[in-house]
Amino acid sequence: GQQVMQIPQYQHVQEGEDFTTYCNSSTTLSNIQWYKQRPGGHPVFLIQLVKSGEVKKQKRLTFQFGEAKKNSSLHITATQTTDVGTYFCATNTGGFKTIFGAGTRLFVKA
């Protein structure tokens, strides 16, 4: 079945440094979604990208969908301690299922 591979598994940064997580697929994706899960919490939807080459921004977060719709990235500029958590990419397959990448766990040192 369709899979999305996410790297890195973990990332430790100093507060103020940038952070990027990547999501890759061997097949063309109909869409890509990004979620954030705070420690001890449940995943919360951040954004969805559907168009080839699409770029969206939410304050310090920049989301990109590749031209071939096989990869995506989430970039955080100048991380803050509130950015701590696990970031998941996900894709909806056939309208019924949403499958998730393994997640990237972000640690921010103040």
Add this chain to the structure above:
Amino acid sequence: SQTIHQWPATLVQPVGSPLSLECTVEGTSNPNLYWYRQAAGRGLQLLFYSVGIGQISSEVPQNLSASRPQDRQFILSSKKLLLSDSGFYLCAWSVPGNTIYFGEGSWLTVV
């Protein structure tokens, strides 16, 4: 607005005991419903999804089962829990083809 409720929030069960986790969604009709499991520090594994009453699709062979007795009710069950069933169980809903909205989750520890 739509809301999703999941309970219990925390559960400690002995090996071999039964399990029942319940989830209800309010404010929407005919949603897709899902059960995911997350092992400690790991990703989200899709266990079951349902596109309608009585319609259950299983993603992973296991000793768990799911049922959807009503449009907005989704239940995860087991007759006999294993140690490996421990984890964080998340119920979720979506409009077909759209984003996933998760419940607060249920922490299950099998001892």
